[in-house]
Amino acid sequence: MTKTDSKKTLPKPDTLEQSVGSWLVRSLILLAIVIFIGHMQGKQPSLRWFDSAERGSDAPLVMQGGDPYIRALMRTISASESNVRNPYSVLYGGDRIQDLSTHPDRCITIVNGPNMGNCTTAAGRYQFITTTWQAQAKRYHPAPGGFLFWQDYSFEPQYQDEVVYRWLSDSSAWGADIRQLLKRGQVNAVLKMLSGTWTSLGYGIEDNSMSDELPKIYQKVLQQELQSR
Template sequence: MAGGDPYIRALMRTISASEANDPQPYSLLYGRRRIADLSHHPDDCVPIASGPYRGDCTTAAGRYQLLSTTWTEKVARYGVVEGFPSFTPVNQDAVVYAWLRDPSAWDMDLESHLRAGEIQPVLAALSSTWTSLGQGLEPNVWTPWLPMLYRYFLRQELTQSAASLKTEW
């Protein structure tokens, strides 16, 4: 995603690393399958293989592993950039970016906590949505490393933002 707040962009990269962790995350379905058509959320019900929800199914898809119901709700609330209701990379990023910037969505101002260097409360607040973020029910190999990973991504995003400002002048 180009532009926007580097703290939120770093958080988006952290969520993606934990939830999708794939070089082509935008077309990823839960279970590592791929979708070819990004004109809409795939809404494919994929059986959950392990963990507390084993045997249930999930419609998680894309860079942020959004459920189809979540996608529909957030698109209605925040809108999309390219052709409704397409599930393009631009739209996935734009919807999640707007959602993360909305303090009323999380009962806290995520940006303020991130700017204060407080990543742990942010991950805790997001864990009910993204269950791999530490307080959730489905930790993975990245979960213990997420604060460090966020700081790494933040350094990259701040450097990129500073470089962008220099080229604008």
Template sequence: MSPRLPPPHRRVTATALLAWAALPLGVVVLALAALWWWRPSLLLPGTRALEMEGGDPYLRALMRTISASESNVRRPYHVLHGGGYVQSLAQHPNRCEAIGAGPNRGNCSTAAGRYQLLYSTWLELAARHHPQRTRDPLDATRLSFAPPYQDVVVHAWLADRRAWGMDLSAQLRQGRVRQVLRRLSGTWTSLGYGIESNRMSGKLPHLYQDLVREELAEAGAASPP
């Protein structure tokens, strides 16, 4: 006597079960792909919008690109080298955190904030570009490290042609993103041409194109060709 089969409406095959299970995963993948196409910065916390107002949209997009590889974390303005966080941004934290990997392993770094600025670099830049600076050279040690000031100081630094030997904004307007990243890689070593590349480094040129379109749209300017 042959075994009895269940009614057709009660037969469930392994293939059917896998197909039903794959539906939610497929929806999630499609949603993430659509979100990446529409606004990729929402998937990368390091590329969140700047706290400062105004500025050159090409340099603003560059700053967000830098932080995508340097501080791609939930609170980029508060992050220390190594992944720890600091609560107060009343001034640069100046905490030398151990370097656990890479060519500088065994040393420590005072890098902090969205742009991972060393304490010595911050003092030099703040003395020249911080909105609250005074003529007192020691004043830089007490200047606020709050998010808008981090942005303003780095934006002014990137806009300084003498600092880089080129007009970075003009280079970006001409589409020379890789050349700009190469020039900056001596300062930010994770940009793809330095000594500490990471998983984001190779994606930065493409990411910059998405971010500059977003910045130009916010500024009401035409997108680059």
């Protein structure tokens, strides 16, 4: 029987680069876990409800400050888009959402009008559909959340207001200075300009019982906004 030598291969000691790399990987994993836990805690249903007995344009904005002409326009939009109590939590059709930590993205069947039979994700005071909310929140949301490369945007009342306010105030988004048009009394021109986005404003395809009253409503809430400054 031939005797053979059995040599065990000893493990090579870790190099400095390997040690540092391993430490970085563990640190990044730990950081990711901490961020994820924090994000999920922020996803708990929002209990900071806006509660108002007023409907639509009569309901005050949650956002504080800002130009009174733009604020009055925002309230006017809600007169035709969400003429209910507590408009920030309403879905198309009248159902309510409890969790305002993000856009609900719930597609509800349209029951009348030219789009009957389709579904819409319209939600909140300004009846944002999901794609419009994501696009405009990406540009105007003051406090975006998210994880690494994924972005999320709170749909709480304050942020619904702030996104719309910044959007309406951005002349590059509309090709016109809406505030100056309103100051010159051209509310009908502004409503027509916006009717492609909010189709209930009197020049779109989905007018409702409030559409013809919007210029008067605007003047009423404008006086309120000017007096409250």
